[in-house]
Amino acid sequence: MKDYQPAADLLKNRVILITGIGEGIGRAAARRLAGYGATVILLGRTIRKLEQVYDDIEQAGGPKPAIYPMNLEGATPKDYADLARVLDTEFGRLDGVLHNAALFAGLTPIANYDIELWYRILQVNLNAPFLLTQAVLELLSRSSDASVVFTTDQVGEEGRAYWGAYAVAKGGAQTLMKLLASELETNTNIRVNSIDPGQVRSELTLRAYPGRDPAEWADPEDIMATYLYLLGPDSKGVTGQTFRAQD
Numbered sequence: 001m002k003d004y005q006p007a008a009d010l011l012k013n014r015v016i017l018i019t020g021i022g023e024g025i026g027r028a029a030a031r032r033l034a035g036y037g038a039t040v041i042l043l044g045r046t047i048r049k050l051e052q053v054y055d056d057i058e059q060a061g062g063p064k065p066a067i068y069p070m071n072l073e074g075a076t077p078k079d080y081a082d083l084a085r086v087l088d089t090e091f092g093r094l095d096g097v098l099h100n101a102a103l104f105a106g107l108t109p110i111a112n113y114d115i116e117l118w119y120r121i122l123q124v125n126l127n128a129p130f131l132l133t134q135a136v137l138e139l140l141s142r143s144s145d146a147s148v149v150f151t152t153d154q155v156g157e158e159g160r161a162y163w164g165a166y167a168v169a170k171g172g173a174q175t176l177m178k179l180l181a182s183e184l185e186t187n188t189n190i191r192v193n194s195i196d197p198g199q200v201r202s203e204l205t206l207r208a209y210p211g212r213d214p215a216e217w218a219d220p221e222d223i224m225a226t227y228l229y230l231l232g233p234d235s236k237g238v239t240g241q242t243f244r245a246q247d
């Protein structure tokens with residue numbers, strides 16, 4: 001999918017919510033989706049970073065984005081219901097969700113895994129995508145072409161040693177993607193897929209491989225074709241699939 005050539009106005013009139021846009025892949029996705037005409041809802045926990053991405057999009061002439069500060073670790077079901085209500089009031093629609101935010105605290109064997117950290121990681125990486133998707137499902141169902149995209153990771157599929165709660169959450173989110181796609185396949189306009197970004201230069205990879213040269217990894221800006229494809233109309237009818245962004 002890396003050779004996909006999107007139309008310049010691919011995402012015109014679409015409202016797309018992206019989580020974890022302060023850094024890395026989320027930041028690149030927010031800017032790129034806006035560059036193709038999407039109105040992006042910038043959800044993240046660090047206001048300074050949200051404002052920076054907002055400014056980047058405005059300066060590049062993209063549609064006016066919206067900032068939604070939210071810490072997925074402490075967010076309650078009511079917070080998600082409030083988010084859905086605000087989106088409905090402010091935009092009256094939602095055409096896409098990119099579940100991108102992730103918490104990763106380093107490689108640790110299960111024998112020594114901190115129990116509180118285990119809960120925190122499952123909350124951000126697995127429970128939050130569930131809670132958010134459930135809260136906005138009705139809003140998505142009103143779109144004629146809605147797309148939900150989860151972000152997976154090879155380490156979750158493999159059950160790779162030392163990746164602990166992060167790998168378990170990614171495996172669980174992948175199962176959630178498949179069952180949701182299957183539930184929504186008939187009688188809805190909502191498709192659900194996953195992207196595995198592959199190894200990409202970011203805070204997360206630096207934490208996992210502190211000794212490695214970051215130049216070995218792809219730049220987030222260079223893996224955006226799959227994101228555009230899945231969040232735009234060209235993937236209509238595609239559901240329950242996993243896409244490798246660097247293939």
Ligand SMILES: NC(=O)c1ccc[n+]([C@@H]2O[C@H](COP(=O)([O-])OP(=O)(O)OC[C@H]3O[C@@H](n4cnc5c(N)ncnc54)[C@H](OP(=O)(O)O)[C@@H]3O)[C@@H](O)[C@H]2O)c1
Nearest residue numbers: 020022023024025046072073101102151199200202203204
């Ligand atoms: N990088 C890779 O090689 C790779 C490979 C496979 C999959 N992935 C997946 O790709 C996605 C993006 O990863 P990345 O490499 O770009 O990671 P990153 O640079 O660490 O960015 C993660 C983002 O998630 C946000 N976040 C973390 N906890 C949050 C919380 N409690 N509430 C709200 N936002 C929170 C962070 O916010 P702050 O900016 O405020 O810290 C940050 O902006 C993740 O789902 C990751 O699992 C990455």
